[in-house]
Amino acid sequence: MKRDFTAITDFSAEEIHAIFALARELKAKTKRREEHHLLKGKTLGMIFQKPSNRTRVSFEVGMFQLGGHALYLGPSEIGLGKRESTADVARVLSRYVDGIMARVFGHQFILDLAAYSSVPVINGLSDRLHPCQIMGDMLTIIEHKGKAENWTIAYLGDGNNITNSWINLARFIPMHLKIGVPEGYEPDAKLLSEARAAGTSEIELLHDPVAAAKNADVLYTDVWASMGQEDEAEARKKVFRSFAINRQLLRHAHPDCIVMHCLPAHRGDEISDDVIDSLQSVVFDEAENRLHIQKAIMVKLME
Numbered sequence: 541m542k543r544d545f546t547a548i549t550d551f552s553a554e555e556i557h558a559i560f561a562l563a564r565e566l567k568a569k570t571k572r573r574e575e576h577h578l579l580k581g582k583t584l585g586m587i588f589q590k591p592s593n594r595t596r597v598s599f600e601v602g603m604f605q606l607g608g609h610a611l612y613l614g615p616s617e618i619g620l621g622k623r624e625s626t627a628d629v630a631r632v633l634s635r636y637v638d639g640i641m642a643r644v645f646g647h648q649f650i651l652d653l654a655a656y657s658s659v660p661v662i663n664g665l666s667d668r669l670h671p672c673q674i675m676g677d678m679l680t681i682i683e684h685k686g687k688a689e690n691w692t693i694a695y696l697g698d699g700n701n702i703t704n705s706w707i708n709l710a711r712f713i714p715m716h717l718k719i720g721v722p723e724g725y726e727p728d729a730k731l732l733s734e735a736r737a738a739g740t741s742e743i744e745l746l747h748d749p750v751a752a753a754k755n756a757d758v759l760y761t762d763v764w765a766s767m768g769q770e771d772e773a774e775a776r777k778k779v780f781r782s783f784a785i786n787r788q789l790l791r792h793a794h795p796d797c798i799v800m801h802c803l804p805a806h807r808g809d810e811i812s813d814d815v816i817d818s819l820q821s822v823v824f825d826e827a828e829n830r831l832h833i834q835k836a837i838m839v840k841l842m843e
């Protein structure tokens with residue numbers, strides 16, 4: 541049976557740890573320029589309803605390094621649900637490619653692609669979730685802090701696809717997840733209650749940015765207006781201002797705290813230049829690790 545990666549919850553804790561291990565092995569091989577053509581002759585179709593730098597480039601380069609090929613299918617080409625039904629797109633692509641990666645607006649597009657394709661479907665971001673990002677982020681934490689478990693991870697900003705994916709990961713990896721968001725911008729309530737019920741992690745929802753940042757080992761933020769919310773950007777700046785990660789806020793975190801951002805960053809809004817460019821920032825390691833983690837995910841699903 542084919543497997544998909546629509547959400548972190550599609551994998552077990554054991555599989556998540558195996559993916560981190562494989563990503564580290566593939567990263568080492570890539571650095572040594574050692575050939576690792578585990579997906580030789582295989583093809584990935586990449587559907588994009590939204591723009592991208594990291595996701596597009598890391599999947600395409602990743603497939604090349606694995607001996608395969610990736611095709612970019614932009615917003616004007618496939619027309620998911622417009623030119624053709626999502627189900628028919630899935631059925632047709634399944635006859636050509638060995639895997640589908642999709643970046644979409646509504647999460648239902650991902651679920652429909654997964655339901656109707658006979659090849660694995662990978663979520664490259666939906667309005668609801670960004671699982672590849674958070675897997676790469678945890679790989680970055682392991683590299684910088686030596687292990688995955690039991691860190692205090694503070695997320696500040698909008699309760700969005702990034703927040704929801706952190707909540708999902710907290711079901712499998714023990715952490716103290718502190719989510720600091722303005723009132724009205726909370727993450728998905730159902731995912732939150734499911735993660736709390738799993739009992740693996742302590743998850744706090746706070747409306748005070750200083751309380752959220754206090755003693756954090758990892759301080760994480762994301763844009764205040766996600767792709768598709770551009771019209772709200774100016775209004776959101778006012779609501780989110782006190783949740784910005786700057787030198788002042790960083791003082792409340794643990795002295796060894798690392799700072800993370802999935803990028804693209806709006807410098808001067810959710811994060812200041814002196815923080816994102818500081819020695820505590822690991823944002824470009826995160827960006828690099830998208831490549832290594834996604835190669836491991838593709839090998840797991842498509843080998």
Ligand code: CP
Pocket residue numbers: 591592593594595596665673802803804
């Ligand atoms: N972090 C991330 O997904 O970046 P892109 O939007 O550039 O792909």
Ligand code: NVA
Pocket residue numbers: 665667670700701702762763765766767802803804
């Ligand atoms: N929350 C952001 C993440 C970008 C990688 C967005 O959806 O635009």
